[in-house]
Amino acid sequence: MNEYLDIVLRSLAVYAFMLIAIRITGKKELSQLNTTDVVLILLISNAVQNAMVGNNTSLSGGIVAAAVLFILNYLLKKLMFKNKLLRDLISQQPEILIRNGKLNFEMLSKLDITNEELEEAMREHGVEHYKEVKLAILEVDGNISIITGDQHLKQSQYKRKKKHKSLGDLN
Structure with a gap:
């Protein structure tokens, strides 16, 4: 050959x-x-x-x-x-870890995500308690996204690699 x-x-x-x-x-x-x-x-x-x-x-x-x-x-x-x-x-699918302040222990166990890892992700998103989390998702890239139930969503420390135009720049 x-x-x-x-x-x-x-x-x-x-x-x-x-x-x-x-x-x-x-x-x-x-x-x-x-x-x-x-x-x-x-x-x-x-x-x-x-x-x-x-x-x-x-x-x-x-x-x-x-x-x-x-x-x-x-x-x-x-x-x-x-x-x-x-x-x-x-590709894998995103997995819900917390919904409306309630932890999905079955999914956390299946994915081997420790309490410390979840709390670290929450701190990175400016969240102190599970009850504040509306939705926590393990994304397909392995990062954990957290959405709070507040009217004013907390700013994440995550920085995008690509610059996107703001809505003001589109006009």
């Missing part, structure tokens, strides 16, 4: 495996990397490198493997945007 076709097929297999592994481990881990998670990512990347390129340690072999991963990721995102079934299969 052509050595570059071999790299393409190996890269596709590794990408599929990693996608499934990340899907199974859950979304909470995506936003909360700690030291052990960084070490795991480094070790996984080293472990799968050989699985993708085999004996080919050339620059061109590495570039082919990286190109396959970028192209596959781009195509998968396009397909997910257009196909709800695929999007639902690959």
Whole structure:
């Protein structure tokens, strides 16, 4: 078999495996990397490198493997945007953790979210007590969004990466 076709097929297999592994481990881990998670990512990347390129340690072999991963990721995102079934299969759904001040203990337990983690998210959103929370949601990116029941919603410490025009700028 052509050595570059071999790299393409190996890269596709590794990408599929990693996608499934990340899907199974859950979304909470995506936003909360700690030291052990960084070490795991480094070790996984080293472990799968050989699985993708085999004996080919050339620059061109590495570039082919990286190109396959970028192209596959781009195509998968396009397909997910257009196909709800695929999007639902690959992406996770937001999960409600608190509704109207009542904790969803079953969901918190299922997602392995500790009381301390939930309280930290509440503090980051300027909320002291569970009773003040109208809705707390574990988003698909692993962050916890909190909406209070107040008329004046509390400002979150979360900062968006992209600048958006304010309503005043649209006129």
